[in-house]
Amino acid sequence: MTTPSTGRYEIAVPHADFGVSRTEIEHVPGFADDFAAVLESTSGHRSTIGCVIPAYNEEASIAGVIRSLLAQTRVPDVIHIVVNNTTDGTVRVASEFAGPHEIVTELGEQFTEVFVHDIGKNPDKKVGALNYGYSLVEGYDYLLGVDGDTIGDPRAVEMLETEAISDSRIGGISAIYSIDTAPIKGTIAKFLIAGQRTQFAAFNLQNLLRGRNMAVLGGQFSIFSTNALRDVMKANHQRTPWVKDSEVEDSLLSLQIKSAGYLTKISPYARADVGGMTTLRAYDAQQVKWTYGAIELMWPGQRGDTKGQPFHPNLRLRWFENLSMLTNLFVRIAFITLLAGSLSINAFVFSPWWLVPSAAAVLLNLRIAMSMQDRQRSDILFAALVVPAEVFMWIRLSHFLRSWFRFLSRKKVDNWAMQAKAESGSGGGHWMPLILLVIVIVALGVAWALLPPITQSAILWIGWPVVGVVTVVQTVLMLFKLLRRHQGFKV
Template structure:
């Protein structure tokens, strides 16, 4: 790595005054008690911001950190592989800051490090930042496009300090809809907000045990990070041979005997993907990396696969996506076959599964703290959620195909390329779907009427059993108490 270029330009201090959070109904008494009477710092926090071409967002990220009720003791912006004005813009915040908040006088200093070309990309930037803050009690990891709510750091620190068993805590993530323009972008953001909401709610209802401490806005105990390095014989907390560095580190923290939690109060808005190309590349990278973690024998440091607590959830998610895919393909195929021979008979019972899905989606949307009319409509109208599900299924298929083909691909580079507007791989699942459907249609027409009838006679009952099972599970989720959580 190149030597860091630090920019020591002073930025004026400022003050913030915020209203206390107050009591939130439905939350566990023990956590509410932790927040009572907190009036000062009880630990040291070093913030690390890995930044890659973040000229449009880095100023907002730094402004939000300096406006926190609990300001990090030091902030290191680690710029890597960037070709835009990230360094120039971030340098305007460099230097010491004296800040007055409701918690009292606070001091922090912002450093900007340009490490130039970095083959390890975000992982390299994170490890570089860790070397600068390893003497602090906690490392706060913040992505270069993530804006934390004013009390986010305060809430994360308060809970982390309250329990030495906690190795890391993640904020609740969503996406700010205000700057989003264009119909496609708004549709994709609505889908991603729903996806985040369901994921956050799932983890909150699992005793607030977080399977993935997302690097977007999470706090880590440096003691836990050191223990992870010793247990796994690593020189750094993050390793470069994983597509999902945050998932792997979360798994390792859990394996080292620590708790990985999600805060019910701390919130942060992350940068969403506003094009199908970029969203596809991001999701394929995440899903591919998750498959590598959970697949037996792929990694020697994922002990107990697939029974590790953090990996069981991954298996359930992938099994659920596979079921969704088979049900949809099966329904389209059987419906077309029935219509082709005049054997289609409509039954009102078929409306129950989509009705259960809509009610579940609406209930999840209602748990969003900053829900909008678009969020409710996205959940209530069948078509938007169904289209988004097909898009997610395409990511699922591409990820598994890439994994099983053993093709060596730099998914980080492909995501960066997609975000720049290049690449066409996201169309491949649609092309393959059309080819498969055409092939099935041709094969169907070559069958005799007797064989066609036999396929329908067996296919519909099998599809019915699977669909009924799915519907029952959705009803259970629909009737489950959400304990007052807001995502």
């Protein structure tokens, strides 16, 4: 360990297992004792908070993340940046903040210390970094997990702590997530960010209206009770809170916290801006990884080390999302097919009733946009112009299909590595759904042309009523959402 003039900066040697217990740490000279000293210098709050920031190639964003934490009204008692597998200047930038900081806020004088740990090559990636960080803060009351590209609102930590200490049953609380539009440049990037902001808003609103029960305590900006994490480890015979069994480590931990008898909540006040995906390639890889991991948790039975929990209460929203995506896919493909078939034999008759579902969807998207606390003109236009939201839905459907095909094929794929590759600008798998769609449309067109007229008529006679019934059900559900009170929540 060295002590440069800028503060304290540690190069940590990675362990084979990042689930290091406090007993094991005490055998490393100058390791646990050094960080325990920070705990003794806390500012007298009702609880203690240790912040862990897993960082991988975050050179461009890590400084802003650390500054936002040091600017909190309630500053974490210690901040550990755990750099893993990085190939850029993350360590260099983060180390500029290393060392003790005395800060005066409206809550009084506060003390924190920033440590930077470069654990080098880490086969467990973010999971390994999180567990390494946990081993450093397990003596604190709460672990605040913050991603290396997430900026919290100045009162975010204060709000999370206030609610966490108000109820001992709370095992973890997530902030409300959105994406800052200010630094986004380019038409495609702005379109994707508008879609992701709507996606975040809808998800946050659903959880808030479900008694603020959070299905997934996202690692972007969430606070966890260390008592709950210890109970999770004991109940699941784990040496660490996070395990690498799942593609979505935060979803799995949320399920385990709930199963251990704790509540998983979303704060109605704490907010944070996360790093959005600004290219189709990167967004595709991220969504496929998330959806694949969710399917793995939902699937009955055992797949590898991951046991499916299809009836877990935290997965009800996931089931609804997948059923909704499947319905959206069926309606769109069936409508295009039947419309083309009807036009080919001059049998299509337009009815204004077909505009009702589209109108309901626009109104629902507009209401979601209006529920955003920091809504922008782009959010309103995204919802009102129909085409952007429809194109974004097709993009999401492609992720849905790719995730299920990858899962059902049982092909072993490192989705973390694929996301990192996509974010660096490599890979072209995101075009595969579009290619397949074109192939399917051409095949359906050829097959339709080969059918006799009586068969074509029979298909249309059966197909249109089926699509009509499904569309009516969809529209009724949208109207229920449209009329549901938001109880004053802003996302």
